[in-house]
Amino acid sequence: MALSNWAVYSATLKRDLKLALRQKVDVVNPLFFYVLVIILFPIGIGPEPDLLQRVAPGVIWIAALLSTLLGVEKLFKEDYDDGVLEQLILSPVPLPVVVMAKMTAHWCTSGLPIILISPLLAAFLNVNASGLLAVILTLLVATPLLSIIAAIGAALTVGLQKGGVLISLLVLPLNIPILIFATSAVDNAMSNSPYNGQLAVLTAFLILAMMLGPFAVSSSLKVSVS
């Protein structure tokens, strides 16, 4: 019996979300890491409101980049270790759809909590109201992008014993353009200039990544499993 793509997608998404919520540590730890990294900055560089406001976009975004990388090693690891991944590749369901669902699940457990807690942290860093909106918008557009790029790194290194540091080495350079556009959008917003351009470029990156990313990830997985 052939399953529709949508059925495959929602079944995988449900399964992965259920698995993630059973191990709440995996969801809570990256979020906690995100909050801690941001809190370190006012302590480290001093609490002057003007200074904090100036570094806020960069701080928020670098913390988001790092905390997305924290959980990503596990994205395919457990399925690889217990053989589920091999069965998924062998099964007639299209692998890119499964991969897309897995990336969505990763975003729901890493990107979404970050977005939800960001307004509070932005207030800590003295970001004004228009900047706050830009922080949320850029995170909303670009955290799925981070999940997709991180998934490529995770898929390439899933067969390795110690892939953790290597993932960061592969993924962080590719994330630099995202960091540039996102922080410049927030900067512009805080000085009340338009930032549609940066947001449009980020959205274009996202669409491109959503189109090509699942295929890159699934062929990487096939390489890693074979």
Added chain:
Amino acid sequence: MWKWLHPWAKAEKAYQLCGRLSPWFGIICLGLLVTGSVWGLLFAPPDYQQGESVRIIYIHVPASILSMGAYAAMTIAAFIALVWQIKMSELYIIAVAPIGIGFTLIALLTGAAWGKPMWGTWWVWDARLTSELILLFIYIGILALYNAFEDKNTAGKAVSIFTLVGSINLPIIHYSVVWWNTLHQGATVSKMGKPSMEMSMYWPLLMNIIGFGFLLAYLGCVRMQNQILLREKHRPWVKKMVMEGDNHAV
């Protein structure tokens, strides 16, 4: 055409082809680089604004063009490796990546040396400089990924995928001077019809660019031979060649 092209995908043939081509590439490269560099560094006129320090472009521009050219070649090889499953092009990626690192480093260092007297600073976080730095990190990532795998067949495939993913950076570097207002000047050489520089400066530069291209080809062939030998070291033809003692393939 396929019948003609196909034998070269075999390791032994590819090894011999590299051995036959590399001396020619080496000679042409040496000729062009020596002529171009001597002409450019000693005889070409100094710039009316930048003075003598403009001469660094005879090294800087070729190195940075070829740092991207090497990556473009690797991208094509990665595509071929993934679509037609040709192992030789995986080896080619690994053979060229360190050369690419070299060219990128030369471009960054000469750029810094030029930036100090001209812009008054070694480094600015300008779009083109930053994206060239990202290119360097991607090259390093490729090598790190390749070395992380025990099984070099898997490593070759993984590297091909990563090379294709990283190629997104190439257009960003190339158009960074067009898209953003940056400190780095716009394109002068690639305006084909009428380059915006004096002809007496243009010719040595062009010679050096082509010379660096042949340098890439020469080093690529030599390193490709090494990679083939490393990968195929247990095959009978390698053993036979070593046993016979003389390198008749070259």
